[in-house]
Amino acid sequence: DAGVTQTPRHEVAEKGQTIILKCEPVSGHNDLFWYRQTKIQGLELLSYFRSKSLMEDGGAFKDRFKAEMLNSSFSTLKIQPTEPKDSAVYLCASSLGGNTGQLYFGEGSKLTVL
Amino acid sequence: GMPVEQNPPALSLYEGADSGLRCNFSTTMKSVQWFQQNHRGRLITLFYLAQGTKENGRLKSTFNSKERYSTLHIKDAQLEDSGTYFCAAEGGGGSGNKLIFGTGTLLSVKP
Numbered sequence: 091d092a093g094v095t096q097t098p099r100h101e102v103a104e105k106g107q108t109i110i111l112k113c114e115p116v117s118g119h120n121d122l123f124w125y126r127q128t129k130i131q132g133l134e135l136l137s138y139f140r141s142k143s144l145m146e147d148g149g150a151f152k153d154r155f156k157a158e159m160l161n162s163s164f165s166t167l168k169i170q171p172t173e174p175k176d177s178a179v180y181l182c183a184s185s186l187g188g189n190t191g192q193l194y195f196g197e198g199s200k201l202t203v204l
Numbered sequence: 205g206m207p208v209e210q211n212p213p214a215l216s217l218y219e220g221a222d223s224g225l226r227c228n229f230s231t232t233m234k235s236v237q238w239f240q241q242n243h244r245g246r247l248i249t250l251f252y253l254a255q256g257t258k259e260n261g262r263l264k265s266t267f268n269s270k271e272r273y274s275t276l277h278i279k280d281a282q283l284e285d286s287g288t289y290f291c292a293a294e295g296g297g298g299s300g301n302k303l304i305f306g307t308g309t310l311l312s313v314k315p
Contacts, residue, residue: 193292197244
């Protein structure tokens with residue numbers, strides 16, 4: 091079975107650009123999560139979907155970050171406009187949901203904003 | 205304080221040594237997961253525990269919800285065990301399956 095797939099693996103953007111990161115969860119999983127990882131802040135939850143419905147939009151990340159789940163097998167995270175402080179690794183994870191919260195992570199998309 | 209406190213922040217071991225990592229929780233958690241982040245950046249699940257103890261090869265993990273802690277024990281450390289280890293706990297009370305991550309332990313295993 092394929093795991094969680096994220097593209098692109100690396101992205102370099104100029105300040106002010108719009109970037110879109112993509113994620114394909116494990117087939118059959120109902121929950122999808124977007125996390126941001128930096129050395130200083132560690133892992134921070136950006137968005138959480140259950141059965142394609144947005145359950146959590148990450149509070150502080152709302153203004154320039156928008157996650158969407160167009161169908162059960164594809165999600166995007168749009169950052170618009172990008173700022174240098176957005177440089178981080180963006181991780182997507184999925185889980186079956188229900189009573190089990192075991193997460194499966196993708197390899198991440200490393201974003202560098204100049 | 206932090207809802208999930210992970211220690212130590214860094215750990216250096218020689219091959220063959222045994223050691224342990226610990227996470228303390230400020231509140232009762234429903235479950236805990238332990239991950240290893242490899243050199244490619246992927247977080248690999250080592251354990252998922254709702255209670256008790258699990259073993260897998262040279263690794264053993266315990267979760268005590270009542271006492272609010274979890275441990276990960278590494279036996280006979282190998283070079284390939286190097287990486288960053290995270291615990292992540294799922295709270296109760298309608299938090300869904302959202303996880304709260306510890307700050308990680310950077311493990312270096314030396315020959």
